[in-house]
Amino acid sequence: MRPTFEQDVKLDEQPFRLEAGGELPEVTLRCAWYGHPESAPGGVMLICHALTGSARIADWWGDLVGPGHLFDPERYALVGINVLGSCYGSTGPPTIDPRTGRPYAARFPLVTIGDIVRAQALALQKLGIARLSAVVGGSIGGMQALRWAVDFPDALDVCCAIGATPLPAMGLALNHLQRRAIQQDPAWQGGDYTTQPAAGLALARAIAMCSYKSAALFDDRFGRHPDRSGEDPRMTLAARYDVAGYLDHQGEKFVRRFDANSYLILSKAMDTFDLAAAELARIRARVHLIGLSSDWLFPASAVRALAERMRTVGVPVEYAEVSTDHGHDGFLAEPAAITPLLRAALEPTRS
Numbered sequence: 001m002r003p004t005f006e007q008d009v010k011l012d013e014q015p016f017r018l019e020a021g022g023e024l025p026e027v028t029l030r031c032a033w034y035g036h037p038e039s040a041p042g043g044v045m046l047i048c049h050a051l052t053g054s055a056r057i058a059d060w061w062g063d064l065v066g067p068g069h070l071f072d073p074e075r076y077a078l079v080g081i082n083v084l085g086s087c088y089g090s091t092g093p094p095t096i097d098p099r100t101g102r103p104y105a106a107r108f109p110l111v112t113i114g115d116i117v118r119a120q121a122l123a124l125q126k127l128g129i130a131r132l133s134a135v136v137g138g139s140i141g142g143m144q145a146l147r148w149a150v151d152f153p154d155a156l157d158v159c160c161a162i163g164a165t166p167l168p169a170m171g172l173a174l175n176h177l178q179r180r181a182i183q184q185d186p187a188w189q190g191g192d193y194t195t196q197p198a199a200g201l202a203l204a205r206a207i208a209m210c211s212y213k214s215a216a217l218f219d220d221r222f223g224r225h226p227d228r229s230g231e232d233p234r235m236t237l238a239a240r241y242d243v244a245g246y247l248d249h250q251g252e253k254f255v256r257r258f259d260a261n262s263y264l265i266l267s268k269a270m271d272t273f274d275l276a277a278a279e280l281a282r283i284r285a286r287v288h289l290i291g292l293s294s295d296w297l298f299p300a301s302a303v304r305a306l307a308e309r310m311r312t313v314g315v316p317v318e319y320a321e322v323s324t325d326h327g328h329d330g331f332l333a334e335p336a337a338i339t340p341l342l343r344a345a346l347e348p349t350r351s
Contacts, residue, residue, distance in 0.1 A: 001058040001066045003032040003080075004073065008089065009123040016119065022109025025098055029123045030082040030089025032056045034065060035073030037129060042076040044129050045346075046120070046156075048137030048144040050332075051208075051266055052258050054088035055080035063335035070339050070346070076133065083144070084119045085111045085265040093191075093261035105261055106191020113140070113273045117147040121155070131155055134346055138162035138331035139298070140266065143273045146287075150275065153284040160345045162290040162331045162338065165302045166274045174211050174297070175267045178204035182260050191261055201260045202251025209250050214294035214327035218243055275306070281313040288345035290338070291321040292330040318345070 008028050015023040032055035037044050047057045057080040058065040065071045071078050082090040085108065093108040124132075135145040135156050142164025149159035167175070185200025187193055226233055227245035240248070289307045291300030300321050307319040320341045324330035331338050 001034065001062065003056060003058070004034055004036065006030065006032045006055070009126055011119060011122045012126060013122060018109055018115050019112045020110040024091060024109065027084060027091045027119055028095075029084065029091070029119060030055045031123065031127075032080045034058065034071070034078040035076060037077035037079070037127070040073075040075065040077035043131070043133035044124075045071070045076045045078050045133050046124075046135045046148070047071065047078055047080050048135065048141035049080060049083070050137070050139040050141050051270065052254070052263070053141070054086070055082040055090075060332065061335070064339065064342075070343055079124075079129075081120050081123060083116045083140075083266065085116070085262060085269065087259035087262040092259070093265060094259050105193075106264075108261060108265055110272075111265060111269050113143045113147045113269055114151060116269065117144055117151055120144070121148075121152055132157070134158035134160060136160040136342065136346075137164070139164060139328065140270050140273075143270065146275065147273075149283045149285045149287060150279045151282075153282050156285045158288065158345060159283070159285045160288045160290070160342060163292045163295050163298045163303065163328055164289075165298050165306050167271060167297075168299070168302060171211070171297050172271055174207060175271055178207050178267060179264050181207065182264060188260065191264075193260070196255050197260050198255045201255050201258070201263065202248070204263060205251045205254040206247040209247055211297045212327055212329045214296070214325055216294060217325045217327060220325065222246060275309075277309065277313055280310050280315060283310070283315045286345075287315055287317040288341070289317060289319050290331070290341050291319065292326075292328060293321055293323045294325055295328040295330065297328045320344075 011027045015025050016027040017023045053060045082088045085092045087094050093104050097104045135148040137145045142161030145159050145161045181203040182200040185197035187197040222243035225242040227240040227242050231239040233239045233241050289303050291303035293300055304319055307317050310317040322337045324334050326333040
């Protein structure tokens with residue numbers, strides 16, 4: 001489904017000051033709308049994308065978007081906003097720095113999930129949107145939903161975060177290795193590349209794909225089969241098993257669609273996301289946390305523990321868990337399993 005309309009929103013705050021101390025002389029965010037905000041009976045719902053997603057919600061959560069679906073544009077005005085630091089229309093490393101006339105590249109300052117959310121809030125404010133019926137997202141999108149509930153407690157009714165907590169040490173380790181893979185590619189050129197550092201970015205994506213899936217899924221899908229190209233991994237060092245061919249293919253595809261410097265910036269934003277007890281105590285929205293049973297990047301036990309931390313400080317929170325072999329990708333790969341839990345969160349009187 002194509003968006004009803006798309007628009008670029010230039011923030012009034014100039015310069016835009018960042019939590020880590022940097023600043024951007026100006027910020028523009030790409031927004032994609034499904035439905036019409038002035039006439040939607042269910043109000044405006046912000047759907048936050050994951051690390052490499054875009055404002056076009058239906059491009060990555062298409063089974064949930066459309067007439068008669070959970071995210072029905074005839075009921076809600078759905079808005080996706082490409083995050084600050086990305087490469088799909090919002091200000092990010094590929095953007096021309098108006099001070100120099102060159103892309104920001106590696107000079108793009110560090111951003112946090114808080115910066116991303118504050119930029120979204122300013123964009124919506126400029127568009128005349130004062131309140132959201134819900135903020136929903138998975139992974140880094142769930143981090144955004146939680147940050148919305150903390151930083152703008154009176155601006156939303158429902159916060160729904162899937163597979164999202166502060167990253168545990170293993171997640172921090174894997175993100176570090178992904179960034180190192182990119183930065184050690186000679187083509188990275190200190191961030192001032194004219195051609196993607198393809199080898200490093202592809203390897204970073206392959207590492208990430210291992211963390212997005214589960215061991216059970218890999219065993220079921222690939223086992224110890226030789227690569228489907230006909231290679232025999234027993235005969236030469238370079239010949240691959242099927243799972244290796246899959247990871248290489250995912251890396252090759254990714255290099256064609258995402259920017260390496262944006263990957264560095266956004267993975268670091270994931271690292272620095274945290275939630276102190278005093279911050280959680282500010283939440284006023286109804287919170288629904290969803291864990292994914294086979295997720296080892298954001299373990300379901302950690303999502304459940306976050307729900308308990310919220311209850312301790314008086315936050316109205318519900319926890320539910322999806323049984324899936326798809327690991328962290330379960331919220332994207334199994335929309336039929338996610339839908340009833342999201343429906344219960346968004347439409348409690350109908351559930």
